[in-house]
Amino acid sequence: MTRVDRQPDVAAPDSASGTAGLSAADGLDLLGTMWRIRALEERVGQLKRADEVYGLVHLSIGGEGVAAAVCRQLLASDAVYSGHRAHGHALAQGAPSDRLMAELMGRDTGLCRGLGGSMHLVDLEHGFFGATGVVGGNLPLALGTALAAQLRGGTDVTVSFFGDGAVQTGAFHESINLATLWKLPLVFVCENNGMAEFTPRSAHTTVARVSDVVAPYGLERATVSGSDVGAVWDAFGAFKHAARGGEGPFLLECLTHRRRGHYEGDADSYREADEAEWERQDPIARLTERGIADGWLTPQTRDSLEAQARAEIDAATEFARRSPYPPPELPAQLTCAQDGAA
Amino acid sequence: MTRVDRQPDVAAPDSASGTAGLSAADGLDLLGTMWRIRALEERVGQLKRADEVYGLVHLSIGGEGVAAAVCRQLLASDAVYSGHRAHGHALAQGAPSDRLMAELMGRDTGLCRGLGGSMHLVDLEHGFFGATGVVGGNLPLALGTALAAQLRGGTDVTVSFFGDGAVQTGAFHESINLATLWKLPLVFVCENNGMAEFTPRSAHTTVARVSDVVAPYGLERATVSGSDVGAVWDAFGAFKHAARGGEGPFLLECLTHRRRGHYEGDADSYREADEAEWERQDPIARLTERGIADGWLTPQTRDSLEAQARAEIDAATEFARRSPYPPPELPAQLTCAQDGAA
Amino acid sequence: MTQTTYVRAVCDALARAMQADERVIVLGEDVAEGGPYTATAGLAERFGRERVRNTPISEGTVAGVAVGAAQAGYRPIVEIMFIDFVTLALDQLANQAAKARFMSGGQLSVPLVMRTQGGAGQRGGAQHSQSLESWLAHIPGLKVVMPSTAIDAAGLMTSAIADPDPVVFVETKALYFLREEIDGEPPAVPIGVARTFREGSDLTIVATARMVSRALEAADRLAADGIEAEVIDPRTLVPLDVDTITASVSRTNHLIVVEEAVSSMGFGAEIAAIVQHAAFDDLDAPVERVGAPFTPVPVSPRLEDAYLPDADAVVQAARRVLSLPGAVR
């Protein structure tokens, strides 16, 4: 299993829509990243049904474009936080798929040695500060790493992923207020899939667009289609570039679709599946189409990206299966620091 | 001590500024109410310094106009909530000054039998559901009484008083969101005095106006000078009228001044007193001027309103002083219902 | 006899209360869709979405709405989906709900029920598996109910809804789908009365929630060795039925307290402190606490299984308090 190299930091594009800023290399990289996430998530769903992956598992199928277009523009020295639907963010940010899968399967070789699980992935080496199972719970933490970056000086940025359901938590507003007050180098990235568990956004608020919710705070914000990877790439690139220069915060709202139930095992009987529309909005399909139209993608390359991704996940699964469970003394050892050193 | 009769409900004025909707009778009533609050607060300050009033005491001198203009348009069947700076709201809503003073002095005859104190006044008989010492803590409760009113049908409204400091709590945003989602018959009344404890609003947020903070939620809102009692009267009257008809929620922001330190005993050394400006903005002085100009007030009436108010508070103080302290068994008796009946 | 489950019994009790009293309303995330565990399934269809109200993810405010509605005469039942998120509602619970009657000198009542569920065993991870009931027992003004069976869940829910003060109703996710036979409509169970599940003369085991069945399993195993354990479920932590426990200990002279929470500052500490005081002369051995170790709940399956107190741990504790050969300290 090779670790995926991080994308070198790219300059922000001038245009903030379409794929203006997306080179052929970028396009291929993003397509590959999305396939890796798709392959991971599909496998995780299978493994969950087979009881090889544990606990409450939330997949990001249909939303791969956001994870890819955001994280592939970040560095390991940046900080990324996410919520309960975090596999894709971790993977795109550089977490190795083998250790990620091992974590989901509760193994000692997992990113968190099997103590975190699906909702609590952390990979500090790649700047993935982590997921949380408390909706809105990590929003304030992102201000903390951004504050640290601001105090330290330099160009590190923090990205905070969250869903539209988190926007109705008090923590969201407190965080937006304080981040704007302190002008933190932080990009809030909302994946607005229009659902929180079993209820549509209209059951949660009268304000459809998250970028409208934060309007009074005067921060720069944008709403793009999360299915349009190029649009996410461009909009995020511009914000990130400004944040590297010490500006901030920013809010990027990406409109996405949740193609699976809320969690694996959810019968998803509370809504009508709109498979045709979802298919049309599939970020992988859309970027594939674009790549072929623009000439940087051939059907063969597309197939090999998918095949590579699936092979990687096969290998990751085998790695995890071969890995031991953590030793019984581990919980007691990791509750507090043992040596007194931070 | 006579209880103050509640104002009969008045129709909303057409104009939402000036004193268009304020009759001579209303003007006199409001002036009298403000004097009663002023006299109460000044006396409480003295008694606090003399250690006859206890605890953390926050006075509303300079902000009497809001309490008067809002509560004098409400009924005992309405519900009013407030925060830590609540004496004026309770008094204007109809709490008898003697029992109010007795509460501040920890007596058994107090509104809450001496178990509440300055920050936890309640007078259910007059619809004053109460104060709280937790900033933002009562905001959600106001949604609860408004929901009850909505479910019950009828015309009851809820008013929720809070300061500009509370606007940065998560509870505020959760409450605004849910109140708009459920269209609750509720008027949020923010007394924006530009300070929270020892720091100006600019240390708390980049959004100066509270009515701007809530703009995305699409509720009707207004910002008026809290020193202009007529403006508060008119603006609140219109909202209340609509809320009685089942509309809501609304937000009324009243710009006020805090003429005292944050609490009694606070040296208030962190800001420059602007006595001249405060004097100019004094709601009592301004309504007095207006009343004399408009011909519904004579200097004699003005003096007698003040004298009456001071005499009432003298009597209230004596009542409280004469009252016994609560019996030792009271706390245990009132922690839970004793008879099992709600 | 009909078959039910713990979660079904809760739901049926809610339905009966809503049927009987218009003032009963239900609030919480996705409650009108039944919630993730079907605890409120069918209520919206039957009583309408005015009375069964989905809420945004705003635990603190939703709890406060219940406080206000209760003060205005309604009988709200508010759900916090996982007890782990009661952290977000504690200000409303501890500072507003619990203190309103007191601080108002008796003017206000807050007849609300906060339903929530806790416990581990489903690989939910450290933030979805906690047992935090002992926090709630530290707040004067709150009652805390924690049933271990379907029939008690039903009967206690009826009493909780009727109670004039705020009641936190702590369910256990691992019990939700266990089947149980019931005979007709479950009778109301008074708050503050323990239930003795098994009589015995050698040893008293006080256990809560999921630990009751593990204690009973341990009791069976001990019985095979000729040791008769009495198994008591307090059912409500506040108020606590101290008399039933001390009366038992005065006969058995030995006490084990079993809970799923971490032992340190768990409810077992309170019971141990009470009993060593009230029945000092009756105790032939120290009160033994069986609970979770002082770590967050691990998600990896073997670690989580090892984390949870089981019948084996109870048997071991029994052997220790009875100073039987082979007891492991």
Added chain:
Amino acid sequence: MTQTTYVRAVCDALARAMQADERVIVLGEDVAEGGPYTATAGLAERFGRERVRNTPISEGTVAGVAVGAAQAGYRPIVEIMFIDFVTLALDQLANQAAKARFMSGGQLSVPLVMRTQGGAGQRGGAQHSQSLESWLAHIPGLKVVMPSTAIDAAGLMTSAIADPDPVVFVETKALYFLREEIDGEPPAVPIGVARTFREGSDLTIVATARMVSRALEAADRLAADGIEAEVIDPRTLVPLDVDTITASVSRTNHLIVVEEAVSSMGFGAEIAAIVQHAAFDDLDAPVERVGAPFTPVPVSPRLEDAYLPDADAVVQAARRVLSLPGAVR
């Protein structure tokens, strides 16, 4: 010898830490103005408003900012003005700060200090007077410090800031302005080591925070009757110095635990549960708990004074455990 106060000692310790380590920052409501009790007075002037940061009234988020900054290598000290409002920060404290090291498999550290203050006695009313420290002691991953003197406050603050894990530092408002002589710079006090304030052979009194001086007063009164009490302040609740307490009890054979919190689920329950277990054969009488009654804190002065455990209550408890004539049950 110079004179200081508890709050001054805290402030000076903060200043020393800020001087020594650039990563130490201070966050909280009005902290750059010194706060209502002067606990941070002068820090902004000395270290600048970049490092001493006023915040909005957003307890939950501000606590979370401290968690994130700590994860990024800073050493934030975050103030929650009254422990009553820790209710608003508990999600961040219990679900994020306490579990981050664990859930990340050891990757993350959260070296933050949460300063707060509790206790009654100033007519603050039920929402500004609580003692909620035992909640915090139920959360694996948190350390809980609660000093009773200026010198310990200083020394423990130094250790708390140096600690790699989250420490909740519970100050006591009623102690803030008591004068105390100190000799030079207070030495660091290790977390987890109790302090024996008075030696004695007849009885052990474990007391925390403000109750230490009341226990000492009681000990003086008992000494006049020829009874020698040993008075121990654990100083930190988590980790708890069990050894010092049990060693004392093994000599005195009697234990009283005194705390300002309500007894039910107070920290005294944990100590009683531990000691009756660890020193069962040493105890000649049940462990007595002295704490507040199970009601909210009343604001009316006589009621509040009666609410607080005092030396008299400790003396009475001593007479009870020692079965002396005139003991009131």
